Ligand SMILES: Nc1nc2c(ncn2[C@@H]2O[C@H](COP(=O)(O)OP(=O)(O)OP(=O)(O)O)[C@@H](O)[C@H]2O)c(=O)[nH]1
């Protein structure tokens with residue numbers, strides 16, 4: 001199963017114009033991915049490219065416009081480059097001619113704010129060698145060693161890859177399995193997946209595919225069924241170790257399987273991989289405290305067409321309103337934007353499953369709410385809560401340490 005582009009680790013390349021950022025990407029990918037020229041300001045918009053990095057695997061590398069660009073248009077380009085920081089797992093600053101000043105220090109501040117590890121490479125070492133004092137200055141500002149390279153010389157490829165492996169957090173590329181710590185060999189797992197208009201034609205959605213693969217990897221036994229055939233399977237009288245359902249069928253499935261069978265949803269399993277599960281655990285019960293006039297923010301992570309807009313835009317608001325019987329106002333934001341300044345106006349934030357974004361991207365999105373003390377939940381847990389089965393849906397994880405590593 002190849003990784004979709006969006007859940008691969010993301011690496012952003014930053015620096016002043018003409019330092020060799022695009023050349024660095026071409027050097028790493030061994031392809032003419034980005035346009036290179038002696039003209040300063042060649043790259044004007046962020047460019048994403050999927051590459052394979054030995055020892056890390058598939059990754060997305062993002063070229064950006066120079067952070068010293070000038071004029072009104074230049075400012076807009078810089079803003080776009082800075083926005084990329086909330087999407088990445090690791091950053092690279094390319095410098096040349098021993099120039100490391102305010103522009104680079106501002107980048108370092110932004111990386112630190114978002115807890116993004118970074119590397120500094122001194123490029124064009126064939127023309128000017130790195131002054132040791134500069135390396136010390138970079139270290140004093142929170143960077144690792146500044147590494148001397150030249151994109152004209154193949155011998156630096158290994159140096160770059162080694163530095164990448166040491167710096168990029170393992171959690172960014174070694175994805176935990178969906179059932180991590182939940183299965184034993186020969187466990188029997190029943191997966192309930194409605195096939196409705198939202199299901200992609202001829203395929204399963206990613207969490208379902210990951211679940212099947214993971215059950216098989218653990219030498220467990222998996223039965224996959226639509227909710228319409230669930231009564232037939234239950235009539236076998238078989239006892240399952242765990243049932244995992246699509247959250248939207250929670251109510252129906254929970255009524256059909258024995259009380260003592262562990263039950264959760266794909267979305268809740270996914271939430272454990274994609275964020276700090278404890279934040280959601282703490283935030284979900286705030287649904288019960290919602291009052292008339294409260295604002296609830298629904299965060300969808302799709303950037304273009306939201307493939308599950310029905311659930312986020314209609315069903316969850318309806319279920320929350322029906323459950324609380326309060327006059328609640330809903331706002332929706334899709335993509336990566338975060339309303340940092342306005343976050344205090346919300347009583348609750350409900351984040352989607354984030355199936356097409358990385359863990360870091362999802363974490364960055366909900367972090368302002370968590371920092372402001374606003375409760376945060378996700379689609380699956382919110383649905384479980386309004387169906388009165390929240391405690392049941394998180395029981396499979398109760399004996400585990402649920403806090404995930406950032
Ligand atoms: N001598 C030397 N020249 C290099 C090296 N790496 C890149 N260059 C040259 O530096 C110039 C700028 O390279 P780019 O890769 O376009 O630089 P950039 O940082 O992407 O520039 P902008 O897109 O304008 O911000 C080109 O003429 C490259 O051929 C190097 O290691 N040594």
Ligand code: SF4
Nearest residue numbers: 302308352353354355
């Ligand atoms: S769960 Fe989020 S990321 Fe996945 S399809 Fe729905 S809106 Fe998009």
Ligand SMILES: [Mg+2]
Nearest residue numbers: 021022042043
């Ligand atoms: Mg460029």
